[in-house]
Amino acid sequence: MLFIVSKANFNFVGILFFCAIAFVLYFRPSFVGSYYAKYAFAILIGVSIFGMKIITDFTIFLSPSLADIAFGGGIFLFSFIFYLILGVKEVFFIKRSRIHYVVALLLFYTLFIIFFLSDKPNFYFLNYSAVIISSFLLFKEWLSIVSVFHFPKREFIASIAATFIVAQLLWAVALLPIGFIAAANSMLLFVLILGNFLFAHFTGGLSKIFLIRHLVLFLFLILLILRFFV
Numbered sequence: 001m002l003f004i005v006s007k008a009n010f011n012f013v014g015i016l017f018f019c020a021i022a023f024v025l026y027f028r029p030s031f032v033g034s035y036y037a038k039y040a041f042a043i044l045i046g047v048s049i050f051g052m053k054i055i056t057d058f059t060i061f062l063s064p065s066l067a068d069i070a071f072g073g074g075i076f077l078f079s080f081i082f083y084l085i086l087g088v089k090e091v092f093f094i095k096r097s098r099i100h101y102v103v104a105l106l107l108f109y110t111l112f113i114i115f116f117l118s119d120k121p122n123f124y125f126l127n128y129s130a131v132i133i134s135s136f137l138l139f140k141e142w143l144s145i146v147s148v149f150h151f152p153k154r155e156f157i158a159s160i161a162a163t164f165i166v167a168q169l170l171w172a173v174a175l176l177p178i179g180f181i182a183a184a185n186s187m188l189l190f191v192l193i194l195g196n197f198l199f200a201h202f203t204g205g206l207s208k209i210f211l212i213r214h215l216v217l218f219l220f221l222i223l224l225i226l227r228f229f230v
Contacts, residue, residue, distance in 0.1 A: 003075050006052045019045060026086065036096065036145050037085045039137035040103050044085060046130075047110045048078040054117055081106050088145070097146040101195060104138045105188065111135075112187045115170070116180035131170060135191075136163040142195070149202045158201070162194055182229035189221050 001021045008014040026041050055074040059067035084103045086092075093099045111131050118127045140159040144152070169190050173183050193214055200206045 002048055002052060002078055005049070006056055006071070006075070010049065010053055010056075015049060018049070022082075026089070037088045037100060037103065037141065039141045040100065040107060041082075041085050041089075043107050043111075043134050043137065044078065044081055047107060047114060048081075050114050051078065051110050054114065077106070097142065100142050100145055104142050104195075105192065107138060108135070108191050109184060109188045112170075112184035113180060116174065116183045128167075128170065132163060132167050135166045136160065139163060139195075139198070143198065143202070146199065146202070151202070154202070158198055162198060165194060166191065178226075179229065182225055185225045185229055186222060189218065189225065193218055 001018045005014040005018040022041075022045055052071075052074050055070055059070055062070060081103055084099055088096050088100050088103065111134055115127050115131050118124075136159055139162045140155065143155040143159060144150075166187075170187060173186055176183065178186075196214060197206075200210055
């Protein structure tokens, strides 16, 4: 359906039909009856439409073969995320929280790419707000399904704190004179480290060794990003 709506140039009727089919596939009757990934699903609907619109517009600058690869890659990526979300919702996976973390990281990366590619002067506040709200929902939903702990109030506060950090880093990275790929990769690295920190906080895994390892990892990866993508 994403392929069809993309080929239809994202007209309003096509988008409505795509959303309707996606909702039917996701909210069909389930033996489990728990929709653990509803926020990730809602975010996926938005980023898949905007993401494919960006890819479609970008393919006019590519050769036909590269354009087909980029277009097919986008369809595969968003379909794969949808498959993972269904797997989390239907409890197909034993390690649901880990799969959901992968889903969250992929959605974060897509959100960051769309944000840094967007027309900032005209829609900066709207795009910025959308990323912040999506970040809070992704953090909150992921923390709520980690099976080794369940502290709703602390998870809510931790999600707000993590979202605040992402908000501060997002506008700071947007000011840097780097390309959108380097900016998106840098933000994804921040979110990855932040997610590991939250998990360690709730499971009692915070230690000096943990902090040193992640600091070294962060410095190493950020240097690679700045070296190869700037």
